[in-house]
Amino acid sequence: MRKKILIINNETHFIDDLITCLDQHNIEIRHFQAVQPRDVEGFDCIVLSGGGTAGEVADNAQLYKNEIKIVLESKVPIFGICEGFQVIGKAFNSDFQVLRSYRKGINKVHILVDDPIFSGLENLELRVFEYHHIAIKKLGKELISLAESVDGIEVMKHEHKLIYASQFHPEELKVGNNGYILLKNFLSML
Structure with missing residues (x-):
């Protein structure tokens, strides 16, 4: 069934891939600095995209204030990707660290908890596409x-609200990812 999805674009380099990944749904895109909390009403879910050039959430929370407010106050389900993962982390006062080197390419992620977000996986490991240098410790x-x-942490969820996030880029349909x-399992939860 087609969902009405709001993508909050954090200036991701991968916006075209995210649109392609969600193209069977009704998509609306808003820039992260222009979006207001009232803008999310009427959507089935919100996707917080990866980032690009604006600055890291850990050091520039003020840039992301409206998005953080949406995470804290909205009842609309949310999926965060990379920078979106960090926005969710910042909203709930997580601790960040700068990695010694930039992560780019396919990486192994170990699953810690059996959760519906991992439905359909045959083992406790994911191979994912990373593109970041900040982690939540x-x-x-x-x-x-x-x-x-x-x-560090690669996938998280909120304990009571339908909020999930991945540090990696699930929208990047590269070989091995x-x-x-x-993302598919999250949409099936709606």
């Missing part, structure tokens, strides 16, 4: 770690 209250890599399963 410790989650704030209300967030649960579902999967990790050597860099099976992270797209999470």
